[in-house]
Amino acid sequence: MTASHQHERSDALMERARRVLPGGVNSPVRAYRAVGGEPVVLAGGSGALVTDVDGNEYIDYVASFGPLILGHAHPAVVGAVRDAAERGTSFGAPTEAETELAERIVEAVPSIELVRLVNSGTEATMSALRLARAATGRDLILKFDGCYHGHADGLLASAGSGVATFALPDSPGVPEAFAAQTLVVPFNDLDAVERTFAAHAGAIACVIVEPVAGNMGLIPAADGYLAGLRDICDRHDALLLFDEVITGFRVAPGGAQQHFEVTPDLTALGKVIGGGLPVGAYGGRLDLMERMAPQGDVYQAGTLSGNPLATAAGIAALDTLAADEGAYARLDELGARLQEGLAGAAADAGIALSVSRIGSALTPFFRDGLPGDYAAARECDLDAFGRFHRAMLERGVLAPPSQFETWFVSLAHDEDLIDRTVAVAAEALAEVAASG
């Protein structure tokens, strides 16, 4: 497949966008700073394919960074949103659809007895952490280096120097005092968690973790790790919060907590449950969630929370998934085909590549051996990844524009598209090897 795309209109639109939007985008990763070159401006999508404003078509593995498990513009989702829109787009009043979406979440996710709908994953984790602090009367939060939970101030904090110490702000504008309420330790290291609890006895409200990390590339929890976190939290009367914004309804209907059979106290959700529209959610034990206003005294609110369009899309997506009893086996099959194909293409090209995967979520790491934490993931050859990303894009395959993101296969992908992707990857990897 020749690399012969032209991007005239895309480039002109990005120049225009940069005049009114910071970096020309509304979320930093979309600007391609991690891979270089100009992003392509997309005009539309259908199934597993997207088309840019210059008419170039791509097999898509970004999938809006996770929501589009059914693929783009699925008829059930589009129809539901259209019907809802014709009845009004927002009321600021209770509607039946938000109860219906909440019922589906409570039914599917083991830890969730009561749930609150919000508008993003950031709102979900931020609100769940406020609840955890209220419920425990403690201030400190423990998170893991390389795990991302949205951009709330206290979560834009990265590991300080030394072992398990107070975090440092990860962005200007985050006061040191806010970051200092967050402890950061390496992922997949239970001893570091034990040491941190010992050093801060009685002061840690909650451990927040991506049960399958998807923001340092895809790095699943090591065997026994989640159960270990559950045990440590129980011994120290701290709460365990699973950030399942990526994994919820992606790795299983009940998320990673169902897959790994470890039940957190609280869960944050997003992405898939909105079917491509803005929905986040947080939920968990009844005795905890009852603390949320107006039933309880912990405040959280949102003008468009549970709005009719987003809930219509979410219900349609979850019902379509639930009606397809082979869905998760199919997603796993397609994911495995892509994982094996990429690994084989890299071996043929003599490129060090290790492909991690759980179900339809995967990451090709440009390094020898699968990383177990962020420090290992950072050893990847980021320059090679950037050249690979561009070579794939020019041949009609759109991968997430960062080594530290996750690729998503949808139910709209099929063997032919996966095989075409692998053939393109073989060419792209050969180009990377030749230009190394």
Ligand code: KE4
């Ligand atoms: P949002 O606020 O972007 O809806 O969700 C934040 C969030 C929370 N938790 C996890 C595990 C997440 O992955 C995310 C957001 N994921 C990123 C991509 N890895 C969103 C893409 C972007 O920032 O543009």
